[in-house]
Amino acid sequence: xxxxxxxxxxxxxxxxxxxxxxxxxxxxxxxxxxxxxxxxxxxxxxxxxxxxxxxxxxxxxxxxxxxxxxxxxxxxxxxxxxxxxxxxxxxxxxxxxxxxxxxxxxxxxxxxxxxxxxxxxxxxxxxxxxxxxxxxxxxxxxxxxxxxxxxxxxxxxxxxxxxxxxxxxxxxxxxxxxxxxxxxxxxxxxxxxxxxxxxxxxxxxxxxxxxxxxxxxxxxxxxxxxxxxxxxxxxxxxxxxxxxxxxxxxxxxxxxxxxxxxxxxxxxxxxxxxxxxxxxxxxxxxxxxxxxxxxxxxxxxxxxxxxxxxxxxxxxxxxxxxxxxxxxxxxxxxxxxxxxxxxxxxxxxxxxxxxxxxxxxxxxxxxxxxxxxxxxxxxxxxxxxxxxxxxxxxxxxxxxxxxxxxxxxxxxxxxxxxxxxxxxxxxxxxxxxx
Numbered sequence: 078x079x080x081x082x083x084x085x086x087x088x089x090x091x092x093x094x095x096x097x098x099x100x101x102x103x104x105x106x107x108x109x110x111x112x113x114x115x116x117x118x119x120x121x122x123x124x125x126x127x128x129x130x131x132x133x134x135x136x137x138x139x140x141x142x143x144x145x146x147x148x149x150x151x152x153x154x155x156x157x158x159x160x161x162x163x164x165x166x167x168x169x170x171x172x173x174x175x176x177x178x179x180x181x182x183x184x185x186x187x188x189x190x191x192x193x194x195x196x197x198x199x200x201x202x203x204x205x206x207x208x209x210x211x212x213x214x215x216x217x218x219x220x221x222x223x224x225x226x227x228x229x230x231x232x233x234x235x236x237x238x239x240x241x242x243x244x245x246x247x248x249x250x251x252x253x254x255x256x257x258x259x260x261x262x263x264x265x266x267x268x269x270x271x272x273x274x275x276x277x278x279x280x281x282x283x284x285x286x287x288x289x290x291x292x293x294x295x296x297x298x299x300x301x302x303x304x305x306x307x308x309x310x311x312x313x314x315x316x317x318x319x320x321x322x323x324x325x326x327x328x329x330x331x332x333x334x335x336x337x338x339x340x341x342x343x344x345x346x347x348x349x350x351x352x353x354x355x356x357x358x359x360x361x362x363x364x365x366x367x368x369x370x371x372x373x374x375x376x377x378x379x380x381x382x383x384x385x386x387x388x389x390x391x392x393x394x395x396x397x398x399x400x401x402x403x404x405x406x407x408x409x410x411x412x413x414x415x416x417x418x419x420x421x422x423x424x425x426x427x428x429x430x431x432x433x434x435x436x437x438x439x440x441x442x443x444x445x446x447x448x449x450x451x452x453x454x455x456x457x458x459x460x461x462x463x464x465x466x467x468x469x470x471x472x473x474x475x476x477x478x479x480x481x482x483x484x485x486x487x488x489x490x491x492x493x494x495x496x497x498x499x500x501x502x503x504x505x506x507x508x509x510x511x
Contacts, residue, residue, distance in 0.1 A: 078156070078183050080199035081108040081175070082469045083218045086439060088125040090198075091133075091145065091153060093220040098142065098151040100195075102182035104175050106130075106155065116418045118442045156182040176204050183213050200469035221440045222473045223482040226462065230481055232492040233268035233309055236260065241273050247280060252288040260289065266319060266491035268292065268309040279308055284488045285318060297338035299392030299399065306495045307331050313491035314339030314457060317346070320489040321447065323435070323481055324459045327508055329500030332459035333433050334385045340429045340457070341389065344406065347453070348427040351415040352382050355437040355467070379414050382433060386412070417446070426451030435477040436460035437467045443476035 078100045083090045091099050112123035130139075133153070137143045142152040179197070187195040196214040199205050208215035223229065239258055247253045255263050258271065265284035271277060279292040292312050294302060302308040306326075313322045314336060324332040340350045386403065393400040406412045417432070432438070432446060435458035443458070450456060462478045465471055472478060484490050498505040 078102065078179075078186060078195065078197050079105065080179055080197065080201060080204060081105045082200035082204075083198055084109060084126050085112060085119040085122050086200055086218060086469060087221065087441065088122040088129060090218060090220065091126075091129065092150065093218075094151065095149060096151050099145070099153040100182070100186055101130075101153065101155050102179045103155055103157050104178040104182065108175055116421075118439060118445070121421065122441070156186055176201075176207065179204070180207060180211060180213070183208065184211065187213065200474075217474075219474075221479055223478045224473075226472055226478070229462075229478065230264070230485065230492055231494040233270070233306065233494070235270045235272065237272050239271045239273045241276055244271055244273055244276050244278050247271070247278050247289070247291050252283075252286065252290045253280075255282065255289050258289060263289070265486045265488055266313065268312075268491075268493065270305050279305055281309070281312065296342075297335065298341040298389055300334060300338035300389060302335070303331070303499045304497045306493055306497065307335060307499070310335050310493045310495060311339055313493060315342065316491070318488070319491045320450070320455050321484070321487075321491075322455070322457045323477065323490075323492045324457065324495060325462055325477065325481065325492070326495030327461050327498065328464070329498035329504040329508065330495035331499050332495055333382065333431075334388065336431045336433075336457045336459055337382070337385050338389050340431060341403065341406070341412075343429065344402075344411065347429040347455070349410070349429075350406070350412045351425070351428055351430045352379070352412065352433070353415045353417050353420075353431070354379065354382065354433040355417060355435075355442075382414075417442070420449055421445055423449050424451045425449045425454050428454045430454065430456045432456065432458050434460050434466075435480075436462050436465055436475045437470065438476035439470065440474075440476045440479040443480050447480075 079090060084105065087093070091101075109123045109126060112119055113127065114120060133143060133145065139155040140157075142154050144150070144152050183195055183197050194214060196216055197205070197208045198216050198218050199208075200218055205215040205217070236258060243253060243257050246257075255261070260269070263282040266281060268279070268281045269289065271280055279294075280289045281292055282288075283290045292308060294308050295311050295315055297311050297315065302311050310324050310331070313319050324336065326332055337352075344350070390400055390403045403412075415430070428451075430446070430450075435443065437460070438446075447456060458477060458480065460477045462472050462475060465475055481492050498508050
């Protein structure tokens, strides 16, 4: 039995249970109807789900068991609101709530098919707890969840015991075969810290040349990397052969700052720099409650981006042309805040697109953004997979984790996990001890 939260997360969820039968409480259809208007991803998913159900239903009534594909999948049906007495008997009050109607439907199904296991699938952890309190089996929707986060690609490794001759060759020629470093089948665009005692070098595997190449310490519009991970991140951002970059790390590791600095450094290579972050409002008040036009509505949510932009700008004096250039880029909309809600259907060519706080996006939203990319467009996602602000997402089911896990090795993609905080000693203290 599926909860509304599953449908709003993945409109094709009904097709994800293979040979098992799927039931939908009528309350879910009622709730989906309330979400069908709007430009958000959940509104799009609601509309798509309605079309999927309508197409599957055909000439059947929804109280029949309808085959999902007639081959490898089971069937689905809609369960009416019944069994109010069951909830009251269990001591659950407020039966007018949608959650409780869904629980009623699950209890009804359990009573109707006592020989079969009835499992409530929901992204809502509290609803799952209520179900378990009523002796109902309940699970999270795990179809697009990644595995163990500890095994998630970090994007770089430290290689100890590299021969001094190999490091010397890398410095002399700029590249070396992976076999000389005893690295077997390196990931594409994977980065390395090569060490031999006091000797060390930074390098990455270039999938085009099939060589381990030395990574220079570049500067991005006045911003100098402070550690190896930041060097790797800026290298990936500035590398024209890499079209998709993800930067993952805790607060203060420099993800957003490096993305912005790298984008401005390449201002001549792209027509515009788009900056976006998911709108996660407080007190369940969405962007429509704020006064003004779309720019005025977005500004309160975009302050962290402006803070980073000002930090880059303040690397130069007010009389410096580079300081003035950032002002001109903002005024001429060369740097532009872009609402993600209106990205669907667009084709973005010659754009550098930075999406901050990407851990608050669903896998489908990540896909939507990437599929907008036209010719000469580069996309950078930044975020912390353990800092989720969106209901029904967690460290394993958010879009950023999903992308890092699924894209894996590709010539166009590079990922860097930033570990060392560089914001301040005070910020590091909070990250380590609080």
